[in-house]
Amino acid sequence: MTEQPQEPEYDEDETYQLRLFITGASPNSTRAILNLKEICNQFLKDHYELEIIDVHQQPLIAQAEQIIALPMLIKKGPGAERRLIGDMSDREKVLRGLGLS
Template identity: 45%
Template structure:
């Protein structure tokens, strides 16, 4: 049995706006359905931490970045289309071929 991949993602939002909350809810729904137990999500508010947005070259929100496993992938804007998110992050193939049994539980997302 091969070791499970852990998916490290960052969601950049601008404050507690309806658009930011919708992006977070949609993303959490996708992750809990498809990658429960094998992901870590860090939510970064660029209004509170503009230096992080600058360091990571984030120009618009919401921006979702898949950091691990490589390669790094980003989606900017609307996250409501589940298939677009999975394809854009290069996760669709793994989602369709992965074994979803015996997964570890993920911890809560970390807000910065």
């Protein structure tokens, strides 16, 4: 019998607070948005809040968060703050960063 990969478990009472910093409609930004939404919809269902912040339109927020590379995802909670850089195409890296694997 073959084992089916199981979806990582999370506490359904917790809402993941996510901030994705992008640079306009660049290809990397577009990929990051699509990849992250796909991962969140599959693994977190309705238990996440995703704020997408364009650093050109909201530079003060980017400055306050000390954004050093883009696109960048910041997981504010639950748990410790985590930062991921890139287009979010490495699913395992994103899941680890969110604490889901």
